[in-house]
Structure formats: C-alpha cells, structure tokens
Amino acid sequence: MATLRLIMNHNLFLRDPQETNLGRKIIEDTIALIDELGFEKFTFKKLAERINSTEASIYRYFENKHKLLVYLIAWYWNWLEYKIDFGTQNVQEPQKKLEIALGIIAEKKVKDPFFPQIDEEALYRIVIAESDKTYLTKQVDEDNKEGLFRGFKSLCKKIASFIKEINPEFKYPHSLISTVLEAGHQQLFFAKHLPALSDFSTSRNPAQWHDDNEDFLKELVFNMISA
Amino acid sequence: MATLRLIMNHNLFLRDPQETNLGRKIIEDTIALIDELGFEKFTFKKLAERINSTEASIYRYFENKHKLLVYLIAWYWNWLEYKIDFGTQNVQEPQKKLEIALGIIAEKKVKDPFFPQIDEEALYRIVIAESDKTYLTKQVDEDNKEGLFRGFKSLCKKIASFIKEINPEFKYPHSLISTVLEAGHQQLFFAKHLPALSDFSTSRNPAQWHDDNEDFLKELVFNMISA
DNA sequence: TCACAAACAATAGTATTACTATCTTTTTGA
DNA sequence: TCAAAAAGATAGTAATACTATTGTTTGTGA
Secondary structure, three states: OOOOOOOOOHHHOOOOOOOOHHHHHHHHHHHHHHHHHOOOOOOHHHHHHHOOOOHHHHHOOOOOHHHHHHHHHHHHHHHHHHHHHHHOOOOOOHHHHHHHHHHHHHOOOOOOOOOOOOOHHHHHHHHHHHHHHHOOOOOHHHHHHOOOOHHHHHHHHHHHHHHHHHOOOOOOHHHHHHHHHHHHHHHHHHHHHOHHHOOOHHHOOHHHHHHHHHHHHHHHHHHHHOO | OOOOOOOOOHHHOOOOOOOOHHHHHHHHHHHHHHHHHOOOOOOHHHHHHHOOOOHHHHHOOOOOHHHHHHHHHHHHHHHHHHHHHHHOOOOOOHHHHHHHHHHHHHOOOOOOOOOOOOOHHHHHHHHHHHHHHHOOOOOHHHHHHOOOOHHHHHHHHHHHHHHHHHOOOOOOHHHHHHHHHHHHHHHHHHHHHOHHHOOOHHHOOHHHHHHHHHHHHHHHHHHHHOO
C-alpha cells in the first residue's frame, strides 16, 4: 500500500519531523505520551527519556511543546480535509457532499494504513481533549499570522462552501461549521466525563456515541440551513 | 443598593474568599491579572506581589491556580443562572423564557452593581478565553465528583428544561444547550482572533458581534427544536 | 573511500514555577 | 484583654522550560 505524507506549513517546526527517523519517533511518541499524561504534564524531558534521546535534540525540531501540539492538531485537520476530499470525489450534489463530510467528522477514528506512523485513535483523543488549547492563548494572533491554523480554517471554508452551494442566502456558514467541528469533540468529551451536559450518554454504551453525535450534528446543520 | 453574594460550592476553595478582605482582594486582582497575562502566565507569586501579600497567604485560600480559575468560572455560571432566574421571573411561556435566557447568554456583559467586587467585563473575557481549561484536564472526573462544575451543569439543565416544555419530543436538549453555551464564547473569540471561522466579523464593528451572536444562537436553537 | 558537514548526544547551567514548611506578627472577636 | 485565627516573612525543594557548549556519529556526494 502506498504511504502518504501530508505537507505541513513550515512555520509549525524548526526541522521537518517527517524527514528523519528521530523526527518521526518524536511525533509517534509525543502522541502516545500526551494521550497518556495530558498536555500539561507532558514535557520534552519525559519524551526524550522515552525515545532515548535528549531534550536538546527535540528542541531542534520544535521550538517548544506548544508548537508541537499545534503541529499534531494541524496534522489532524489536514488529515480530515484529505479524507473529505477523498470521500467526496466525483460527488456533485452539495447536499450529498455535506452529508459525507459530516459523517467523516463524526465517525469513530481508526488506524489509517496510508499513514503508518500515526496512531489516529490516540491522536483523536488528543484532539478532543487538547485541541482548543492551540488557540486559547495570548499569542493566538501571532500564531495565526504564521499560518499555524491554516488547516482548521481551510477545512471550515471547504465545508462552508458546500453550504453556500445548497443555500446561498444562509448567513452563517462558517460560524455553523466551526461550531459543528468544535461541538463534535465537546459532545464526546461531555458524554464521557460530564454526562449532564449531553444526551448521548443515557444509552450508556460508548460505541453508540458516534452515531448519536453524527445524528446530532446533521440535525444541527440541516435544520439550520434549510430553515 | 443591596449587595449580593453568590453561594459557592465549598470544594472550590480552602478558605472562603468572600469572607475576608484578603480573600476579596485575591478574587479582584486575579480577575485583572488573568485578563492581562492569560492563565498560563498567571502565577500566585505575581498575584502576591500585586496585592502586597505572599504566595503562602494565597495558598491558604486556594489549593492551586487551577482551582482558582475553576472558582472564577463557577462564579460566572452562577451569576448567569441568577440573571436568568431574575429575568424570567413571572414569565410563564417556555418560548419566552428560552428567548430571555438566550438573550442574557449572548448579551454584552457590563458591571453588575449587585456585585461591586467583580469586574464582570474582565471576567467575561476570561470566560471566553479560559473557561474550557477548567474541564479539559486529566483530573476532570475527580473535579466533577467534588461538584466543581455544578454551576455549568445546573444552568444547562435549567435551559434544557425550557426546551422540554416547548418540545418534549426533542432528543438533544442538553447537548444543544451545552453546544450553545460553548459556541456563544467561541464565536466571539473567533470573530476577534480567527475571523475566517466566523461570519460576524465581516461587519468589522465589534459592537455588532453581540447582536450577530444572539441572532446566530437563537436560530440554532429555534430551528433545531421546532423541526 | 574519504572528507566534511549535518545531525545527534552528552552535559551543564539558569531563571522560573509550583509548591511546602516553619516561625513571627497582627488582627479579631468573645 | 487575651487567646486563637489570620496573615506575613522567610526559606527551601523538585520540576519545568529552556540555552549553550562541546564532543561524537553518520550519511552523502566529490
């Protein structure tokens, strides 16, 4: 099977981690370690010990741990956009394209054999718990100027364009999609940790949550744009 | 004018900051300092210097800075619930109650003379930028067991009950309201910092955003529940 | 195949953070 | 007024988030 590589914005790293063994190991083990410890307890020192390298070596790839998190989340958004491009190939009807996109957003994430280095299941848990921290900082404007959030914005724009095709009059295509992208993670987090804030959890079976989530997000979008 | 005091869950603090001068000063200056520095750069040491006290003294009120943030955000949710209770007094029709609640959620926050110690405008900026960090941690389950998120959950439940009165068949009252409460902050953040993710910003005038936000949230809710 | 630059490892060091501990002084309220 | 509670002063620690320097591999292209 072909192995792919997503092209990442160069401001996300000092040295491209996809080009060396050490770089790939950094990414691989960062995913495992943040998943395990959470972003706050994750440090370059712990990562260095885990991969039998040194802090200094990791600092040659990423300026600091914040940039490394931003890199992972950007990878995730790029991956999602690629999956949606792939999934909507040769589909003409915007209604159908939107439905496919929402399905991909909500679906349970499993290993993608095209990217053997990445544990997408663990990365998805990181996205759910940590992705908001990439932009909820005082440096958000500088980070944005460097293009670090291009992946998120690009995905939002793409899905918003499906909406505009369906209903050019609709006032809030970007707001609706950014809300849906965020809510898609939040509701899974709430179902698991703060069930009073969601209605998925009543079914008790976590496997069901992804279907609930898909249904919820689709209702949200289709009720809104066809009103 | 009468001065009020919101009763806070005792697990939010070690010593009640509303009962002493130092405690009130901690709250007041924490709001100013987090607003200024952001939560990551905020430390007890900087706060102590600012209020001419010591780290040790602050630690007698709050276990750590995370708990202090959780306290502030809990205060905000309690305050919102009180405003909604106040605003829906003697209103019978659930439709009307829901509309009032959404108006209060989206409205520009200004100084509330009932709580002279709290700078609600600054606190609102903190809520927008930092509130998600209260629960996006590895200790969320323990914090939840201690009841630290009761304010958020209680508010969500109240508004969800309005929805159930209007449409008892609706499947996602809590998910919809938790989504709306979060989106209400996110969209303002996006309008300001990542305008590609929102549609408010086109009007360029930040004063307009609150109206856009109210309109957006109301459409979201009313389209969804009357579908 | 050698040379040499790039990559990496090893080590050391710094300022700051997030606390804990202890002791003294001040405030307070019964 | 006097004891207890609160606050202040001071010190200390392990960990974090880096930076700097030097020495050692290793890969590749002439």
